[in-house]
Amino acid sequence: MKPARFEYHAPTSVDEAVQLLGTLAAEDGRILAGGQSLVPTMAFRLAKPGHLIDINAIAALEQIGTNDGALAIGACVRHAAFHRPVVAGPLGQLMSTVVRHIAHYPIRQRGTFCGSLAHADPASEWCLVLAALDGEVVAKSAHGDRVIAARDFFKGIMTTALRDDELLVEARLPLLSADMRCGFYEFSRRVGDFAMAAALGIYRVEGGKIVEPRVAVGGAEPNPRRIAQAEAKLAGAAPGDAAFRAAADAAMTAVDAMEDATTTAEFRRDLVLAVTRRALERAAA
Numbered sequence: 001m002k003p004a005r006f007e008y009h010a011p012t013s014v015d016e017a018v019q020l021l022g023t024l025a026a027e028d029g030r031i032l033a034g035g036q037s038l039v040p041t042m043a044f045r046l047a048k049p050g051h052l053i054d055i056n057a058i059a060a061l062e063q064i065g066t067n068d069g070a071l072a073i074g075a076c077v078r079h080a081a082f083h084r085p086v087v088a089g090p091l092g093q094l095m096s097t098v099v100r101h102i103a104h105y106p107i108r109q110r111g112t113f114c115g116s117l118a119h120a121d122p123a124s125e126w127c128l129v130l131a132a133l134d135g136e137v138v139a140k141s142a143h144g145d146r147v148i149a150a151r152d153f154f155k156g157i158m159t160t161a162l163r164d165d166e167l168l169v170e171a172r173l174p175l176l177s178a179d180m181r182c183g184f185y186e187f188s189r190r191v192g193d194f195a196m197a198a199a200l201g202i203y204r205v206e207g208g209k210i211v212e213p214r215v216a217v218g219g220a221e222p223n224p225r226r227i228a229q230a231e232a233k234l235a236g237a238a239p240g241d242a243a244f245r246a247a248a249d250a251a252m253t254a255v256d257a258m259e260d261a262t263t264t265a266e267f268r269r270d271l272v273l274a275v276t277r278r279a280l281e282r283a284a285a
Contacts, residue, residue: 003042010054014140017055018167022142024051025164031055033076034111036103037119061169070135070172075115079108090176091133098125098184098200104192117153118168120160120223122258123194125186127154128224132200132216135173139166154223179204180212183283185275186219195219196263197271199251199279203234210234215247215276220255220268227251230276239284248277 009024011017021029029051030038041047055061061076064086071087082099085092102108102116102125116126117137129135130150137153139146139162146166153161162168176182186198195218202214213234218224229250237243257268 001043001045003039004045004048006042006049007051008054009051010057012057014058014060014167014169017053017058018140018142018165020051020053021167022165024053027051029053031118031167033115034078036107036111037115037121055167066175070174073113073171073173075112075167075169077113079103079111079113079116080105082113083108087175089178090180090182091173094176094182094184095129097182098129101125101184101186101195101198114168114171117171118160118162120154120156120158121194122157122222122224123196123198123219124224125184125195125198125218128198128200128216128218130171130173131218131224132202132214132226133173133176134226135171137168138170138172139163140169141166151225154225157222176202177204181205181283183279183281183285185278185282187271187275197268197275198224199272199275201247201276201280201283203239203283205239208238209236210239210243211236213247215251215280217251217255217272217276220257220272222258227254227276229254234280244277244280244284247280248273251276 027050030049032052032054061074063074064077079102082095085096116124135150137148183201186195188195197220198218200216203210204212213231215230216226230247233247233250252269252273255272257265259265
């Protein structure tokens, strides 16, 4: 099939894009960045936007860099930018690990980091990273800017706190200290498929004990989130099999797992048990 008729706009500045979105949001105006989710749904006519606002000509949205202790990622930064570390230290290494699990190589050449956040698929790896690190996004409209914390951004399956007239211009991830240990693990039926469950484990070790633990799970619930019960099992424990299994069991118990046509909630909970333990093991490796 072919998309329904729409009007195409190609702004060359953020202000122009925001003004267009403010005017056209009421007519189902949509932002086009990577288009790896929007364009297929348009081709099947599951989405019929009246206007497409293509932001790919806005150079200011292609920027990536560090500022005030955070990695700032512009709205048009592609997944492929993270194939090599974009920043020194654990955060750069973590993102280079995670990105290779996102779809397939050609898709990573076009899809964008911020587009993945705005789409808010429960299985999105970047959404999981934002939630695990307590990152934030910057939304811009004709009325001004809003900084939205990850815990307030995701509102359900493919639903966010973005308003219709807001453009997600930037995502921010806190830089990690050099002694942070990070591990990521996801399960999908085939390479490149959406994850049925994924986990991210982050912590430091002081005096042989785990400190500042972070455990986040994605793909199992409508939104990715940190699992406080799992983190509590790790805090103050010696890194190793006993602590990792206790944290994984706590994560499995805490999630309210989704069901779909091919996957039961029970199976997803079992996956959470496995991916959480394996993520923590990879952090320790």
